[in-house]
Amino acid sequence: MSEQGTEDDTAVLDTLEESGRPRGGAPRALPAVLPILPLKNTVVFPHLPTPLVVGRPSSVKLIDDVMLKDRLLGLVLQKDAANDDPKEKDLQAVGTAAVIQRMLKFPDGTMRVLVTGFERIRLGRFVRTEPYAVAEVALLAEETEQSVEMEALVANLQSQIRRMLSLMPIASEEIGVALLNIGSPGRLADMAAALLIRDPKDKQNYLETASVRGRLVKLTRQISREIEVLELGTKIQKEVQDEMEKGQREFVLRQQLKAIQKELGATDENEAAIAKLQDEIEKAGMPAQAREAADREINRLRTMPPASAEYVVSRTYLDWLITLPWAKQSADKIELGEARLILDEDHFDLQIVKDRILEFLAVRKLKTESRGPILCFVGPPGTGKTSLGRSIARSMGRAFHRLSLGGIRDEAEIRGHRRTYVGALPGQIIQGIRRCGQSNPVFMLDEVDKLGSDFRGDPASALLEVLDPEQNSTFVDHYLDVPFDLSRVMFITTANVLDTVPPPLRDRMEVLELPGYIDEEKAQIARRYLIPRQCSASGLKPEDLTIEDAALAAIISRYTREAGLRNLEREIAKIARKLALGRAEGRSGPVTVRADDLVSYLGPEKFGQEVAERLKVPGVAIGLVWTPFGGHVLFIEATRMPGAQKLILTGQLGDVMRESAEAALSYIRSRAADLGIDSGFFGKSDIHVHVPAGAVPKDGPSAGVTIATAMVSLLTGRLCRPATAMTGEITLRGKVLPVGGIKQKILGARRGGISTIVLPSENEKDLHEIPADVLGTLDFRFAKTVDDVLEAALQPSHANRQTAAAPGPRPRRGAAARAVGRAPRA
Numbered sequence: 078m079s080e081q082g083t084e085d086d087t088a089v090l091d092t093l094e095e096s097g098r099p100r101g102g103a104p105r106a107l108p109a110v111l112p113i114l115p116l117k118n119t120v121v122f123p124h125l126p127t128p129l130v131v132g133r134p135s136s137v138k139l140i141d142d143v144m145l146k147d148r149l150l151g152l153v154l155q156k157d158a159a160n161d162d163p164k165e166k167d168l169q170a171v172g173t174a175a176v177i178q179r180m181l182k183f184p185d186g187t188m189r190v191l192v193t194g195f196e197r198i199r200l201g202r203f204v205r206t207e208p209y210a211v212a213e214v215a216l217l218a219e220e221t222e223q224s225v226e227m228e229a230l231v232a233n234l235q236s237q238i239r240r241m242l243s244l245m246p247i248a249s250e251e252i253g254v255a256l257l258n259i260g261s262p263g264r265l266a267d268m269a270a271a272l273l274i275r276d277p278k279d280k281q282n283y284l285e286t287a288s289v290r291g292r293l294v295k296l297t298r299q300i301s302r303e304i305e306v307l308e309l310g311t312k313i314q315k316e317v318q319d320e321m322e323k324g325q326r327e328f329v330l331r332q333q334l335k336a337i338q339k340e341l342g343a344t345d346e347n348e349a350a351i352a353k354l355q356d357e358i359e360k361a362g363m364p365a366q367a368r369e370a371a372d373r374e375i376n377r378l379r380t381m382p383p384a385s386a387e388y389v390v391s392r393t394y395l396d397w398l399i400t401l402p403w404a405k406q407s408a409d410k411i412e413l414g415e416a417r418l419i420l421d422e423d424h425f426d427l428q429i430v431k432d433r434i435l436e437f438l439a440v441r442k443l444k445t446e447s448r449g450p451i452l453c454f455v456g457p458p459g460t461g462k463t464s465l466g467r468s469i470a471r472s473m474g475r476a477f478h479r480l481s482l483g484g485i486r487d488e489a490e491i492r493g494h495r496r497t498y499v500g501a502l503p504g505q506i507i508q509g510i511r512r513c514g515q516s517n518p519v520f521m522l523d524e525v526d527k528l529g530s531d532f533r534g535d536p537a538s539a540l541l542e543v544l545d546p547e548q549n550s551t552f553v554d555h556y557l558d559v560p561f562d563l564s565r566v567m568f569i570t571t572a573n574v575l576d577t578v579p580p581p582l583r584d585r586m587e588v589l590e591l592p593g594y595i596d597e598e599k600a601q602i603a604r605r606y607l608i609p610r611q612c613s614a615s616g617l618k619p620e621d622l623t624i625e626d627a628a629l630a631a632i633i634s635r636y637t638r639e640a641g642l643r644n645l646e647r648e649i650a651k652i653a654r655k656l657a658l659g660r661a662e663g664r665s666g667p668v669t670v671r672a673d674d675l676v677s678y679l680g681p682e683k684f685g686q687e688v689a690e691r692l693k694v695p696g697v698a699i700g701l702v703w704t705p706f707g708g709h710v711l712f713i714e715a716t717r718m719p720g721a722q723k724l725i726l727t728g729q730l731g732d733v734m735r736e737s738a739e740a741a742l743s744y745i746r747s748r749a750a751d752l753g754i755d756s757g758f759f760g761k762s763d764i765h766v767h768v769p770a771g772a773v774p775k776d777g778p779s780a781g782v783t784i785a786t787a788m789v790s791l792l793t794g795r796l797c798r799p800a801t802a803m804t805g806e807i808t809l810r811g812k813v814l815p816v817g818g819i820k821q822k823i824l825g826a827r828r829g830g831i832s833t834i835v836l837p838s839e840n841e842k843d844l845h846e847i848p849a850d851v852l853g854t855l856d857f858r859f860a861k862t863v864d865d866v867l868e869a870a871l872q873p874s875h876a877n878r879q880t881a882a883a884p885g886p887r888p889r890r891g892a893a894a895r896a897v898g899r900a901p902r903a
Contacts, residue, residue, distance in 0.1 A: 217860025459641020
């Protein structure tokens with residue numbers, strides 16, 4: 078049993094008037110030593126009667142002893158109320174000297190005592206601790222003053238007390254009367270702190286403050302905070318009460334309205350709407366879980382007022398469940414002959430991709446329920462990836478939907494938002510299926526390589542379930558919160574590169590590469606598709622515009638340089654618009670565009686054939702690179718100047734490309750004598766390697782052989798062979814390692830006017846992907862070492878140019894050029 082104050086306010090109120098009146102007689106003397114009674118959660122102030130419950134054996138013994146003497150004791154707050162056996166260090170340093178006014182014993186062994194404090198005391202040395210604590214005490218004198226400020230503080234405190242008591246419905250009127258009729262500022266502060274402050278720690282702080290002015294200031298501030306809390310609580314309670322009354326009033330009015338409508342034979346609009354929803358749920362063909370969720374939501378809807386916000390949320394959710402095509406699907410009309418005609422009609426060439434699509438359709442025709450792979454079309458922009466998806470949907474008789482994933486960073490765009498959020502909606506997957514009106518559309522996820530991620534989640538991870546045939550039959554959108562079967566959807570993804578696609582996502586897709594078109598293919602596509610389409614877009618007839626072959630070839634090679642067709646179509650559109658302008662101005666008759674007319678239609682040429690011109694000086698070599706936009710040629714320049722062993726690299730080169738340059742220089746220095754270079758060339762020179770197009774970042778190891786060739790050309794004075802390009806990674810031992818993107822690089826080299834390509838020997842196997850008509854126009858040299866590269870790429874030195882003017886027998890073009898070791902020496 079603890080020593081603490083009781084909740085009985087009656088005993089306090091019985092003696093408040095007595096404490097408020099001045100007592101007769103001399104002040105009570107403070108002994109030098111007092112027995113100390115520890116208190117839990119109770120602070121006793123001077124001149125304030127306080128009831129206590131005493132239960133600890135040591136405390137009961139203390140009360141019995143002081144009742145036989147002078148009834149005086151010290152009351153001190155414990156630091157930790159949970160401590161049942163407090164020691165000297167567990168007590169506060171300041172307490173109250175008090176006298177016992179009354180004492181009652183109870184059968185359970187506890188006591189009820191009423192004490193009245195008369196002085197603040199500070200504990201000194203403890204005389205003894207058994208059977209109870211006895212300590213020396215010193216008077217903590219009260220510091221008081223008489224001033225106008227004190228009068229103002231007292232008046233302000235009394236005003237605050239009146240305001241606070243008005244906000245406390247359980248406060249008795251007697252407490253207010255007693256507090257407002259105390260004349261002593263010190264007693265007013267003590268009594269207000271005892272009756273209006275709840276926290277024992279705050280009360281102890283007031284007890285320890287000897288200055289009356291200090292207590293009044295602290296109390297004024299704390300009661301101000303208490304008033305703010307009480308006012309806010311009153312405001313909240315009033316708002317809640319008003320809302321409840323409003324809801325009850327609306328409920329009563331609706332019930333009355335229902336009764337009136339029933340008497341008049343009128344139909345409740347809400348009931349009619351719910352009945353219509355119930356009928357639509359019956360017809361929606363939902364699976365068991367979705368039907369259970371719909372029934373549960375419509376039962377909630379019946380109990381809601383239509384004007385409430387929650388009603389709108391539930392109604393929207395039901396509309397989504399009802400309108401989804403749970404059981405609606407189109408019947409596949411798979412005719413392989415017709416599908417082949419559609420693919421050929423919409424796209425030129427791309428035979429490998431078309432064959433794979435036809436294989437997929439054949440399997441689907443033989444086994445309707447088969448779960449086919451997720452196809453991923455990878456290639457530069459403008460190569461027809463998106464239009465292939467439309468052709469697949471048309472050949473199967475299915476609806477087509479395209480979702481662009483570029484820039485999506487929020488997982489909720491895939492999985493939807495939970496209904497707890499305002500304005501929540503399903504994810505883009507469910508929204509797309511709803512727009513299609515079928516549960517088995519062709520669903521294209523465009524630009525899957527451009528997904529992002531941030532603090533809102535990782536959309537690529539959310540796609541793992543969507544694109545997994547083993548899991549997507551139970552796909553759960555956060556908004557719907559019920560499974561939706563995606564296994565019947567044919568998903569197709571597109572990307573420009575696969576490097577940025579996470580490996581787990583890449584593993585779920587079958588990759589089909591669309592590397593780009595060669596010039597002859599672009600010319601055929603322009604004739605069949607682009608020119609008729611742009612004529613139609615400009616209001617012309619196909620016979621109104623004719624572009625000669627030479628002019629079309631010039632547009633492809635001199636006004637565009639791309640793997641796809643978008644820029645080519647833009648240039649054709651310019652010509653068609655100029656012709657449409659002439660027609661609108663009154664000029665008639667068909668127009669034939671010749672190569673000499675292109676400047677008037679398209680302006681100056683944008684790209685020139687600069688390969689031969691730039692290779693007329695030593696130190697320039699041509700490399701091959703591959704980007705998301707296709708393959709390209711890249712010039713690498715090297716120069717030498719007086720200096721002190723510095724290698725300068727410019728052109729926004731990445732770390733890997735810089736390391737390739739350092740490896741090339743180290744190899745050349747180690748083989749300087751064999752290469753006919755002064756072994757001390759680097760001791761008194763700086764080498765500067767620059768890769769033009771400095772605004773474009775560049776990286777990768779495949780430029781190693783090109784950098785080495787440019788340096789050797791510079792240091793030996795040997796020119797690079799005309800129209801010869803190369804690619805490959807080098808080692809410090811002079812080995813040439815294989816690289817990627819061979820198909821794209823070869824097509825880019827052909828577009829750039831290259832006739833001879835030097836490749837790592839281990840990349841010979843990649844030539845089977847190259848179209849035969851491309852192989853027939855290029856010479857290939859395969860190299861195992863840097864020496865092989867230099868022999869194939871550099872012209873003979875001036876001293877022996879007469880004896881080695883011809884590089885030897887050239888390999889045959891096409892398939893015969895694939896053999897390793899057939900490359901002739903210079």
